[in-house]
Amino acid sequence: MGTEASAAGVFSAAVRPVTLSVNGADRELRIAPWTTLLDGLREYLGLTGTKKGCDHGQCGACTVLVDGVRINSCLTLAVMHEGATIRTIEGIGAEGALHPLQQAFIDHDAFQCGYCTPGQICSATGLIAEGRARTPEEIRELMSGNLCRCGAYPNIVAAIEHAMRVAETAP
Amino acid sequence: MSMTYLGKAVSRVDGPAKVTGAARYAGEFPVPELTYGVVVSSTIARGKITRIDSAAALGVPGVVQVFTHENRPHTAYLNRSWRDEVAPPGAPFRPLYDAEIHFSAQPVALVVAEDFETARYAASLVRVEYEQGPHTTDLERERGTAYVPPKKRNGIAPPPDPRGNAVEALAAAPRKIARQYVSPFEHHNPMEPFATTVLWQDAGRLTVFDKTQGVQNVQSYITSVFGLKAANVQVISPFVGGAFGSGLRPQYQVFLAVMAATELERSVRVTLTRQQMFSFSYRPNTIQAISLGARPDGKLLALTHEAIGNTSQHEDYQETVVNWSGLLYGAENASFIYKLVKTDWASPADMRAPGATLGVFAIETAIDELAYELSLDPLALRLANYTERDENDGKPFTSKELRACYQQGAERFGWSKRNPAPRSMTEGRELIGWGMATGAWEALHMKAAARATLRAGPMLEVASATADIGTGTYTIMAQIAAETLGVPIEAVSVKLGDSSLPKSPIEGGSWTAASIGAAVQAACETVRGKLFKLARGLENSPLANADIEHVEFADGTIRLPGDPSRSVPIDRALAAAGTEALEAEETVGPGLISSRRFSRNTHSAVFAEVRVDEELGIARVTRVVNAVAAGRILNLKTGGSQVMGGVVMGIGMALHEETMPDHALGRFMNHNLAEYHIPVHADIPAAIEVIFVEEHDPEVSPLGVKGLGEIGIVGTAAAIGNAIYHATGKRVRDLPITIDKLL
Numbered sequence: 001m002g003t004e005a006s007a008a009g010v011f012s013a014a015v016r017p018v019t020l021s022v023n024g025a026d027r028e029l030r031i032a033p034w035t036t037l038l039d040g041l042r043e044y045l046g047l048t049g050t051k052k053g054c055d056h057g058q059c060g061a062c063t064v065l066v067d068g069v070r071i072n073s074c075l076t077l078a079v080m081h082e083g084a085t086i087r088t089i090e091g092i093g094a095e096g097a098l099h100p101l102q103q104a105f106i107d108h109d110a111f112q113c114g115y116c117t118p119g120q121i122c123s124a125t126g127l128i129a130e131g132r133a134r135t136p137e138e139i140r141e142l143m144s145g146n147l148c149r150c151g152a153y154p155n156i157v158a159a160i161e162h163a164m165r166v167a168e169t170a171p
Numbered sequence: 172m173s174m175t176y177l178g179k180a181v182s183r184v185d186g187p188a189k190v191t192g193a194a195r196y197a198g199e200f201p202v203p204e205l206t207y208g209v210v211v212s213s214t215i216a217r218g219k220i221t222r223i224d225s226a227a228a229l230g231v232p233g234v235v236q237v238f239t240h241e242n243r244p245h246t247a248y249l250n251r252s253w254r255d256e257v258a259p260p261g262a263p264f265r266p267l268y269d270a271e272i273h274f275s276a277q278p279v280a281l282v283v284a285e286d287f288e289t290a291r292y293a294a295s296l297v298r299v300e301y302e303q304g305p306h307t308t309d310l311e312r313e314r315g316t317a318y319v320p321p322k323k324r325n326g327i328a329p330p331p332d333p334r335g336n337a338v339e340a341l342a343a344a345p346r347k348i349a350r351q352y353v354s355p356f357e358h359h360n361p362m363e364p365f366a367t368t369v370l371w372q373d374a375g376r377l378t379v380f381d382k383t384q385g386v387q388n389v390q391s392y393i394t395s396v397f398g399l400k401a402a403n404v405q406v407i408s409p410f411v412g413g414a415f416g417s418g419l420r421p422q423y424q425v426f427l428a429v430m431a432a433t434e435l436e437r438s439v440r441v442t443l444t445r446q447q448m449f450s451f452s453y454r455p456n457t458i459q460a461i462s463l464g465a466r467p468d469g470k471l472l473a474l475t476h477e478a479i480g481n482t483s484q485h486e487d488y489q490e491t492v493v494n495w496s497g498l499l500y501g502a503e504n505a506s507f508i509y510k511l512v513k514t515d516w517a518s519p520a521d522m523r524a525p526g527a528t529l530g531v532f533a534i535e536t537a538i539d540e541l542a543y544e545l546s547l548d549p550l551a552l553r554l555a556n557y558t559e560r561d562e563n564d565g566k567p568f569t570s571k572e573l574r575a576c577y578q579q580g581a582e583r584f585g586w587s588k589r590n591p592a593p594r595s596m597t598e599g600r601e602l603i604g605w606g607m608a609t610g611a612w613e614a615l616h617m618k619a620a621a622r623a624t625l626r627a628g629p630m631l632e633v634a635s636a637t638a639d640i641g642t643g644t645y646t647i648m649a650q651i652a653a654e655t656l657g658v659p660i661e662a663v664s665v666k667l668g669d670s671s672l673p674k675s676p677i678e679g680g681s682w683t684a685a686s687i688g689a690a691v692q693a694a695c696e697t698v699r700g701k702l703f704k705l706a707r708g709l710e711n712s713p714l715a716n717a718d719i720e721h722v723e724f725a726d727g728t729i730r731l732p733g734d735p736s737r738s739v740p741i742d743r744a745l746a747a748a749g750t751e752a753l754e755a756e757e758t759v760g761p762g763l764i765s766s767r768r769f770s771r772n773t774h775s776a777v778f779a780e781v782r783v784d785e786e787l788g789i790a791r792v793t794r795v796v797n798a799v800a801a802g803r804i805l806n807l808k809t810g811g812s813q814v815m816g817g818v819v820m821g822i823g824m825a826l827h828e829e830t831m832p833d834h835a836l837g838r839f840m841n842h843n844l845a846e847y848h849i850p851v852h853a854d855i856p857a858a859i860e861v862i863f864v865e866e867h868d869p870e871v872s873p874l875g876v877k878g879l880g881e882i883g884i885v886g887t888a889a890a891i892g893n894a895i896y897h898a899t900g901k902r903v904r905d906l907p908i909t910i911d912k913l914l
């Protein structure tokens with residue numbers, strides 16, 4: 001998996017060990033306290049499935065689940081999440097063992113370039129857990145923080161609806 | 172012949188990699204001992220750097236180097252060396268070349284450090300002093316300086332020749348309109364920012380992971396700019412997080428990353444910020460004027476279409492804007508003008524259906540306006556002026572099923588139930604409007620190569636240096652290969668986005684499916700021929716006196732249809748011949764005679780419904796039907812998505828997208844995704860319906876494919892604008908149609 005790297009620059013004095021629980025495993029990073037959770041995942045843990053589209057909380061590409069809640073990982077610092085349970089796209093499902101939502105995204109062609117996709121899937125996972133969305137309109141409203149420049153929106157909504165139905169009928 | 176994969180709704184073969192986060196994009200390749208480069212951008216639009224002070228940045232522990240124009244390495248001298256495959260005429264921008272500032276947010280320094288946080292911080296310490304020059308960024312103010320570009324851009328058709336006498340015909344026409352349309356700057360804003368990771372290896376070998384639509388274009392740019400050997404530069408780009416034309420030309424981050432890597436003899440990654448994504452490549456700001464003269468029954472007598480677009484000071488960026496009206500409508504008297512205005516912005520770049528989105532927006536709005544002027548149904552007016560040949564040059568089309576698009580789209584949408592009067596349809600406090608427009612794009616076939624390798628298993632690999640920017644190239648290559656050799660699609664692996672693979676043009680212009688598709692098919696057919704020879708030559712071969720015309724390749728076998736006993740498994744043929752692999756590389760180009768004899772285009776009819784809340788000025792698109800004639804559709808799923816994505820971007824163009832310049836500063840103000848609005852989930856109706864109209868066209872390309880990447884956006888903005896007029900009675904001629912223009 002990813003290389004556990006350490007910040008080597010000016011802030012080496014400020015660099016501190018941080019332990020994050022990511023996808024069920026404790027991972028130790030040595031980072032400056034101002035490293036965002038997003039950069040921590042991508043650049044220090046090699047978990048590049050979480051994407052950076054804006055670094056400003058404006059696109060949703062960096063969405064991950066922290067204690068089951070969807071957040072923009074570019075808007076928060078890694079050090080703030082010691083002790084929390086972090087789940088990224090790599091922890092949702094893997095090739096050969098896809099999560100139903102991932103399969104639904106493939107079946108509905110809910111992506112093109114795929115860059116917004118991990119964020120959409122993490123966000124949809126959080127959305128389904130929230131249990132707030134009942135209709136396609138509500139899905140659209142509550143997924144509006146996740147931009148897709150390829151314009152796969154109708155297929156994304158269809159995939160989420162499908163996964164919601166499957167989740168409801170599951171025993 | 173019945174098909175197993177071609178023409179079916181096949182799921183993306185790269186889907187599992189994309190939904191699991193396993194797909195790696197340019198800025199994500201793991202590289203040992205990587206350094207990070209952060210770009211410092213100019214704060215003025217024009218002038219000179221008088222002093223640049225890197226001392227504070229260099230003093231930060233962990234900073235490796237700060238590159239500026241003062242210490243950059245030697246690069247090529249001639250403009251020619253900087254011109255990439257799709258460069259317009261002129262002198263390409265050279266990053267860190269000298270003290271001159273040509274546009275706001277131009278890169279002026281690259282700070283390289285051991286980690287990203289340090290590089291970002293140190294970049295904030297670089298002090299740059301400027302001598303500011305006067306800048307001109309305002310197209311409207313400068314329109315008097317518009318000129319006809321003296322040198323044509325390669326591959327861009329100049330405006331058509333005039334026909335008849337448009338001035339006289341307009342003056343004499345019983346009914347006429349003359350209108351002006353304006354479109355703003357738009358930025359591509361793919362979700363993935365531009366990024367390059369350069370892996371530096373001993374002996375100066377570079378592996379360049381780049382976000383690009385053309386790995387070989389980037390490779391030749393790097394070798395010619397830095398004087399490197401092609402054998403030492405490999406460019407790799409297996410996944411591209413959207414591009415829409417912004418990745419056709421090498422962007423400055425690849426220059427900076429390669430420069431730093433070769434100078435430092437280290438691996439380097441440079442990723443642009445979203446703000447910096449607004450510092451290059453955009454759809455130009457345009458002003459268009461259209462005059463139409465017609466008989467009361469709708470027959471067009473005269474048409475003039477003039478467009479002015481902005482370009483940079485250093486290049487004459489050109490696109491095909493005005494030709495579309497001449498292509499679509501057969502007015503006997505017509506004239507066309509296309510001019511540029513120099514501005515102190517970076518050069519514009521091709522953005523999804525470049526030129527056509529703008530020109531078709533103007534003509535299709537004007538036709539709607541004329542329909543109201545004549546009290547005719549907008550669709551009927553179009554049909555009254557329908558052309559069976561390309562009116563610009565008199566050539567026949569390889570095929571044109573636009574009439575069927577109109578008919579099927581209208582039927583599906585329910586156009587016949589439309590009350591033509593503006594403001595006639597309401598529900599609650601919302602006004603409902605129905606509008607329609609035509610779309611057209613080119614159906615090009617470019618010369619391209621592909622390789623096919625068949626091994627026991629059977630396992631089939633097909634490879635070409637093309638790209639998949641979300642368009643579905645991986646999938647259609649796999650489909651064509653599986654179909655041609657009769658193996659399951661799971662047995663096919665596809666390689667692309669690597670400069671060492673067989674030659675491919677940049678991925679653009681909607682030509683990839685037709686061009687790479689033809690090359691893949693040809694390579695697989697050659698392998699098929701070789702394989703058949705092996706199978707027939709086996710001892711006691713059940714196919715001994717069979718002819719390749721009469722066998723089928725299916726289920727991993729070669730067999731006689733209807734006689735299952737006469738079949739040879741691929742593996743057996745390979746094994747018996749002691750052949751480990753059968754391989755073929757083929758290059759296929761367009762038929763030159765056919766190119767000269769025919770016009771080749773895709774067409775569409777777009778129907779849109781909007782709902783406008785007049786009190787709030789909010790316009791929502793609630794329904795779109797887009798009927799497309801694009802020859803053979805290779806994959807209904809990915810093809811449908813292509814058109815749908817185009818429609819979504821067209822909705823953005825109609826209602827949201829606009830990069831706003833501050834002309835006092837010569838700078839874009841809304842250079843972020845919160846203020847540069849692109850459609851979000853809530854803006855997009857579930858009901859975007861794509862109809863593929865049947866169009867049989869063996870002439871246009873070997874597979875009969877025309878391409879789908881651009882056609883979906885063309886016409887969409889006009890259909891929405893026309894629907895808004897129908898809803899409100901307000902005609903908005905400058906995009907986007909925002910609240911302030913509707914209140």
Ligand code: FES
Nearest residue numbers: 055057059060074
């Ligand atoms: S990268 Fe975090 S919201 Fe865009």
Ligand code: FES
Nearest residue numbers: 112116148149150
């Ligand atoms: S799939 Fe490309 S941005 Fe959503």
